[in-house]
Amino acid sequence: MRTLLISDLHANLYALEAVLADAEGKYDQIICCGDLVGYNPHPAPVLEWTRQHCSYVVRGNHDKVVSGIDDLDWFNDIAKEAARWTIAVLSDDQRTYLRDLPRGPQTIGPLQIWHGSLRDEDEYVLSKGTAAPSFPLMETPIGFFGHTHLQGGYFSKYGRVGVIGQVRKGQTESVFELEPDLVYMVNPGSVGQPRDQDPRAAYAIHDSDQKTVTLRRVSYPAHRTAEDIRRTGLPDVLAIRLIMGV
Numbered sequence: 505m506r507t508l509l510i511s512d513l514h515a516n517l518y519a520l521e522a523v524l525a526d527a528e529g530k531y532d533q534i535i536c537c538g539d540l541v542g543y544n545p546h547p548a549p550v551l552e553w554t555r556q557h558c559s560y561v562v563r564g565n566h567d568k569v570v571s572g573i574d575d576l577d578w579f580n581d582i583a584k585e586a587a588r589w590t591i592a593v594l595s596d597d598q599r600t601y602l603r604d605l606p607r608g609p610q611t612i613g614p615l616q617i618w619h620g621s622l623r624d625e626d627e628y629v630l631s632k633g634t635a636a637p638s639f640p641l642m643e644t645p646i647g648f649f650g651h652t653h654l655q656g657g658y659f660s661k662y663g664r665v666g667v668i669g670q671v672r673k674g675q676t677e678s679v680f681e682l683e684p685d686l687v688y689m690v691n692p693g694s695v696g697q698p699r700d701q702d703p704r705a706a707y708a709i710h711d712s713d714q715k716t717v718t719l720r721r722v723s724y725p726a727h728r729t730a731e732d733i734r735r736t737g738l739p740d741v742l743a744i745r746l747i748m749g750v
């Protein structure tokens with residue numbers, strides 16, 4: 505089974521379209537690690553695409569705030585303004601879909617998915633130190649998560665944790681073979697708002713037969729999303745960070 509893993513789509517339709525074109529023919533199912541909406545100007549089409557095409561989805565913190573599960577006060581002013589705008593443009597039915605998304609972790613055959621960490625769906629796993637407590641909680645040899653918008657991840661063997669890096673600039677992919685005595689947690693990176701100094705949309709493909717994970721980056725017309733951000737009146741800083749990948 506080849507699984508396309510996507511996370512943190514954040515209402516960026518042009519980035520999502522570029523990922524799907526790039527990954528075409530390379531996967532059998534699509535799984536999403538949360539944050540369909542927030543920050544960017546295409547929440548309804550991205551949500552409807554997810555509803556139609558993803559086999560499994562876990563909720564992200566933005567999905568929780570926009571659907572009313574969590575309070576807006578969790579967010580900084582920019583995220584809050586974008587969330588208010590998103591709430592206004594989504595239908596009741598679409599917000600209900602977000603509200604009903606399951607929390608992570610979810611176990612799906614040979615893998616698990618969650619948004620933040622295994623001990624807290626809203627925790628940012630940004631270091632070996634924050635990754636380490638999740639490894640003993642894993643029920644499968646590999647899991648996928650999001651939330652940080654940083655592509656890469658961690659592996660563990662006998663309690664020692666190592667780092668998996670993002671695809672290097674100038675390259676489009678990095679492939680790693682899964683070793684049988686290691687446990688992995690992989691962040692496919694963010695489709696809709698990368699923050700790892702690389703503005704290209706990020707995703708991953710897990711091949712459970714070949715026992716590989718491929719991390720990929722693909723360019724997309726970020727200036728078009730930026731134009732739509734400005735046209736809809738969302739905060740301009742959201743356009744700038746897309747162009748810069750921060």
Ligand code: ZN
Pocket residue numbers: 512514539564566651652653
């Ligand atoms: Zn996010």
